[in-house]
Amino acid sequence: MKSMKLLVFNASPRKSSGTTDVLLETFIEGARSSGADVEKHHIVDLEINGCRGCFNCWWVTPGKCIQRDDMDKLLPAISEADLMLLGTPIYGRNVTHYLQKLLERTFVFTLPEMVNRDGETQHPGRVSRFPRMILAATCGFPDTSNFDIVRALYPMALPIFLPAAQLLLYEEGKKQLSGFLQAVRLAGQKITAGEELTRKMKDELIVEYSDEMKKAIVEMHNRYSESLSQ
Incomplete structure (x- = not known):
């Protein structure tokens, strides 16, 4: 079997x-x-400009952006990949602007005409396929509702959501999240082996805390915040 990219x-x-x-x-x-x-990249190290909305990639230089930056090498890599794993902290209940700019520029992969698919109007793809997306997101709040906007924006992506991700900074927190991390590791193994995840496996990729745990996380954060302001 060919190795997945x-x-x-x-x-x-x-x-x-x-x-x-x-x-x-x-x-x-x-x-x-x-x-x-x-192949892994830290977007902050890359030169990526946001989409200008000029539509040159539709009608002037079809399939090619007029901007010259690191997307020149990343767009071919995206089109050749089998899977695309996107990682982002949640800022203001959304992905970071680094990720937004990257995804905006994949606009070149669409054609200008509109089509209706499953009751929704879309632009058809210019490329034969787009890599399957996995979205790994972290946030400081202990509630999974903090991911609602991201989930709505990227419904096609397999979600890996970790609220109160700061627990990973503590040994006790790492122990509490060991089952979740094992689920993430297993997902990486299964998906790249061409296997489908069960419903149970997918559920284990989203951490849900009890009300008692949420209260403890909030208290821990507030104590830490107070210590910094003294």
Whole structure:
């Protein structure tokens, strides 16, 4: 079986020192155990301009953006990938602007005409296929509702959501999240091996805390915040 190509983008400005990267590296560990070909980028290190909305890629230079930046090499990599793992912290209940700029520029993969698919108007794809998307997101609040906007924006992506990701900074927190991290690792292994995840496996990729745990997380955060302001 041909090795799957996994393209990974970390949209956190903290790069390798942030909790988002912990999720990405855990998934990558599982993917590599299945022999996946992994390419990873920290978006903050790349020169990526936002889409200008000029539509040149539709009618003037079809399929090609007029901007010259690092997307020149990333767009071919995206079109050749089997899977695309996107990692982002949640800022203001949304993905970071680094990820937004990257995804905006994939507009070149669409054709200008409109079609109706399953009751929804869309632009058909210019490329034969787009990589399957996996979205790994972290946030500071302990509630999964903090991911609602992202879930609505990217319904096609397999969600890996970790609220109160700061728990990963503590040994006790890592122990509490060990089952979740194992689920992320297993997902990386299974998906890159061409296997489908069961409903149970997918559910394990989203952390849900009890009300008691949420209260403890809030109290811990407030104590920490107070210590910094003294």
